[in-house]
Amino acid sequence: MTRGELTTFVEALGLPKYRADQIFRGIHGRRLLGFDQMTDLPKALREQLDQAALLSTLTVESKYTSSDGTRRFLMKTTDGRPVETVFIPTENRDTICFSSQSGCPLKCDFCLTAKLGLLRNLTAGEIVEQIIIVLNDVYGGGAETPHGTNLVAMGAGEPFLNFENLIKALEIMSDEHGLFIVPGRVTVSTAGIVPKIYEFAKLERRPNLAISLSAATDELRDRLMPINKRWDLDELLTAAKTFEKTLKRGERFTFEYVLLGGVNDSDEHAEQLVQLLQKYDLRRAKINLIPHNPAEQLDYHPSTAERVLAFKQTLETLGVSAYVRTPRGRDIYAACGQLAAKDVQSASFSSLNAVNRAL
Numbered sequence: 001m002t003r004g005e006l007t008t009f010v011e012a013l014g015l016p017k018y019r020a021d022q023i024f025r026g027i028h029g030r031r032l033l034g035f036d037q038m039t040d041l042p043k044a045l046r047e048q049l050d051q052a053a054l055l056s057t058l059t060v061e062s063k064y065t066s067s068d069g070t071r072r073f074l075m076k077t078t079d080g081r082p083v084e085t086v087f088i089p090t091e092n093r094d095t096i097c098f099s100s101q102s103g104c105p106l107k108c109d110f111c112l113t114a115k116l117g118l119l120r121n122l123t124a125g126e127i128v129e130q131i132i133i134v135l136n137d138v139y140g141g142g143a144e145t146p147h148g149t150n151l152v153a154m155g156a157g158e159p160f161l162n163f164e165n166l167i168k169a170l171e172i173m174s175d176e177h178g179l180f181i182v183p184g185r186v187t188v189s190t191a192g193i194v195p196k197i198y199e200f201a202k203l204e205r206r207p208n209l210a211i212s213l214s215a216a217t218d219e220l221r222d223r224l225m226p227i228n229k230r231w232d233l234d235e236l237l238t239a240a241k242t243f244e245k246t247l248k249r250g251e252r253f254t255f256e257y258v259l260l261g262g263v264n265d266s267d268e269h270a271e272q273l274v275q276l277l278q279k280y281d282l283r284r285a286k287i288n289l290i291p292h293n294p295a296e297q298l299d300y301h302p303s304t305a306e307r308v309l310a311f312k313q314t315l316e317t318l319g320v321s322a323y324v325r326t327p328r329g330r331d332i333y334a335a336c337g338q339l340a341a342k343d344v345q346s347a348s349f350s351s352l353n354a355v356n357r358a359l
C-alpha cells in the first residue's frame, strides 16, 4: 500500500491517521516484516493489525553468495511461485536487481528465465518486499544503507507487462518516510513493449529507461527476441526517439546489447548498430554491452574478451558511447539471463522442473 492507501485502511479500522504514518515508517523506514516487531504500537493494535492484514508474503528459500560478493536470493510467494533477486555490491554503490514477474512470457532465445514461461505478475507488495529482504540481509534489519542503493528492474520478467504494479512499487519505495529510493536511482529495462514506452515517457517522476536491443536488424532480432515480431525495430526506435525528446538536460538513456559469440558481435554488427541509431537520430543513447552469460540449455556462448573490446571500439570510433557490463555472480547463476529458479548445487534444472511440475 502507498502511504495514502494505508491511511484509508487505518481509518477504516477506526484508528487515527497518525497510526498510518507509524505503520508505514515501521514497514518501509525500519524495514520490519512483522507487526509484532512494531513495539511503538500498543500490543492490542499489533494484534488487530495481524488479524486484518498480511505484512510479509515472501519467504527466502535459498541464498547463494558468489566469490565476487554478489548475493542471489531465491524466494517464494505464498502461492509457491519463484521470485529471484540479486544484490550486487560495488565500491561506490550497491545495486539490487529485482524481478517484476515470476518467470517471463517473452521468449528471448539467449535467456534462461524464458524457459520458465510466465507464472504470474508480482504484486507491488512482492516487488517492494524483495528490496526490504535484501537490504535487511546485507545491512541488518533497519540499518542505514552505507552507499545508498540503486535499483534495476532487470531480474525475471518484463517490467512493462506489469506496468501498474511496477509504478506503484516505485512510488512506495520513493516515499521519504520509507525506503526513500528516488526514481533517479532506479532503471527499468524493457525488451520493447512499445505502447508502454510512450506511457512511460509521459510520467512526471520516472526512473531511467533501458531498452534491450541485442540486434540491429529485424531478421536477427526476430530470432533472438521474438517480441520484435510484435513491435519491430522501426516501431521500437520511433518510440525511443519520442522518449529521448522528453529527457531533461544532461539525462541519457540506454540500449542494452547482449553480446553472443559469432551471432551479433562482429564489426559489421557494430556498424549496423551505429547506423540504426543515426537513422533515428538517437544522440542521447548509450550502449551497455553485456557479455552473454552461459548456461546449459542455451545454444549460445560468450564473445571473447578481444571481440567485446573490438565491438566497443568500433562503436566509439563511430561516435557512440559504449560501456561493458562486467558479469557478476556467474558462478551462482545470478548474472543477466541466468535467473530461472535454478538450484546451484544440483547444477541441473531439477528445481526448475520441480517448479513446472508443481504448477
Ligand code: SF4
Pocket: 104, 105, 106, 107, 108, 111, 112, 113, 114, 155, 156, 157, 158, 191, 337
Ligand atoms: S531477457 Fe528479460 S524479457 Fe527476455 S525472456 Fe529473459 S527475463 Fe524475459
